Amino acid sequence: MPPLTITRFAPSPTGHLHIGGARTALFCWAFAKKNHGHFLLRIEDTDQARSSEASARGIMGDMAWLGILWDEGPVFEAARPDGRHVKAGGDPRDIGTFFQAQRLAIYNTYIHKLIEIGRGYPAFETPEELDAKRKAATAKKETYRYDRAALSIPQEERFARMQQADRERTPYVIRFKAPDDAIYVEDEVLGEVKYAAGETEDFVIRKADGFPLYNFAVVIDDFTMGITHVLRAQEHLNNTPRQVALQQALGFPTPKYAHMPLIQNPDGSKMSKRDKAKTARKAVKDFLAGQGQGAFKALSPASDKQSRTAAVLDALREATPGMSSIDLTAFIEGDSDDITTAERIAQRFSLSLPEIEVHDFRKAGYLPEVICNFVALLGWSPGENVEKFSVDFLATRFDLSRIGKTNAKFDRVKLLSFNADAMAAMSDDVFEERLRHWADEFEPSLTSRFPADRFKLLAQTVKARCKVFSDAARQAAFALVDDDTYTFDPAAVQKSLFNTTAPGVPSGVELLQAFAASLPGLDAYDAQSVQSHLDHVALTQNVQVGAIAQPLRVALTGGTVSPPINLVIALLGPASTRARLARCIEACPRLRP
């Protein structure tokens, strides 16, 4: 029997799950499923300063949300958007722990082994010394590689110093003595990649704080966890020779490697959460330069730069509590890329920041199955002109041979189109349920304003126009304000209410009055009944329904854009519809420009 296929996804818990990480996890999962193996989740938390348990939980939550569940790894339970309760993780093969920070004893065993066989050695340079050497090399336009200074110390003395350092608890690192020959990496996607002798330096495998470094910990864990296939992004390709060298020194088998193309921004740059800061900063700067839009304009219509700057700074200070003006200035000037600041600014000025992490897409109201589908297309294709598929399809069809080699740019417009299609294909009931689920988490105003039966109507009203769930709040904005607080758009009023009409054709205002007068005849406020009523009124007024819809739209929502007017009326219900009509008709003379 062939060994069980084991793939792994090994994030470091230093933030949210990146969209690229989601693709890696998805492919690892799909490959394991396809081969009836196990997908394992390992938490690489050896960087004590940056790792956090909250991040680990967040990453697992995002994976569960996407439907990428691990067979082995930390135990995790969650509710999925479709209402299913799911469980992931476990330790069927008795691995012990999936958190690297808890595996130090294992790493140390192999560190000692490497030292014994002469492939590991202590080095005593300080980070500052190394940094200076590196800088000096760069200044001379030379490539810096560790000069093996510690190796030139006589062996006796070297170990004596190490023991002394252990006793006195002075810091030192352990380095791996790289092989003298070329290293060949056999990659399932890229083929054979050769790294010439001497290219690989004696890299550090254990830090002064006693924690292992990435390349070493990975090799030990991949071996002790029985990983058979390593699927990861191409940015790791240059780590592979180091890992292979380590495996060879330790006598470990080398797993199959498959390096996937990178996912990039539309401009070809790396997709990074710093892009959020860049976007927020650009919006602020544009405004200060006099090209601002939207929410900024409302803030300070003044044309001189000084008062604009003052207004923006005031608003920013207010939006970012606890932040000093200096920090704020640093952010705007680009000296700081603090994401929280960017998000606060975005919220205050209704900017939309680029989605980078899975959580961003979640919040924006994308469907997890669409994210999986779309992301799978970045670097993989089933061929035969198929591009819409489920994760179950992936689990039966995914294969390494169809992974591409070229980097892919992340096209949000296409993603949006995919999501809109998927939402349109949902039944009304499913859409309602999932919108409710999303709103509970990200837009509670929707569920609090529209309890139970009315929420159904809300979902019905916005469904056709929702590309993502967050569109729902925008689409239903007219119903989220009180009857006497929305404002009438003067241009719309002029155009729809006081349009000049041919003799004998009623004006917008007259149609409004006629409709208002007819309301007692409308007994049920559902889409169907309202539509029939509208048809009826149009008939008696001898106009097309369109002629009456637009004045109604202006009267009931204040503007010219809204869901179909019958749905607007149904959602508003009898009281609001009457109140709003009355308000508009009463205000009409004054509204006339």
Place this chain on the structure above:
RNA sequence: GGCCCCAUCGUCUAGCCUGGUCUAGGACGUCAGGUUCUCAUCCUGAAAACAGGGGUUCGAAUCCCCUUGGGGUCACCA
């Protein structure tokens, strides 16, 4: 800069391995029409690519080389 990877419409890609069936297919976007009470949909149609140069071959998007371009990576991060 050293090392490594890559190269088909604006974008994601099919085709490449196993040269001819490719006047290069699909999708998103764009443009032009049409449907619709606004918007969004929806329908029909169109424009749009083998980076350049050398080979090999009867024949190259497909194989080889060079150039150019893009990307990754060079930590006591992962």
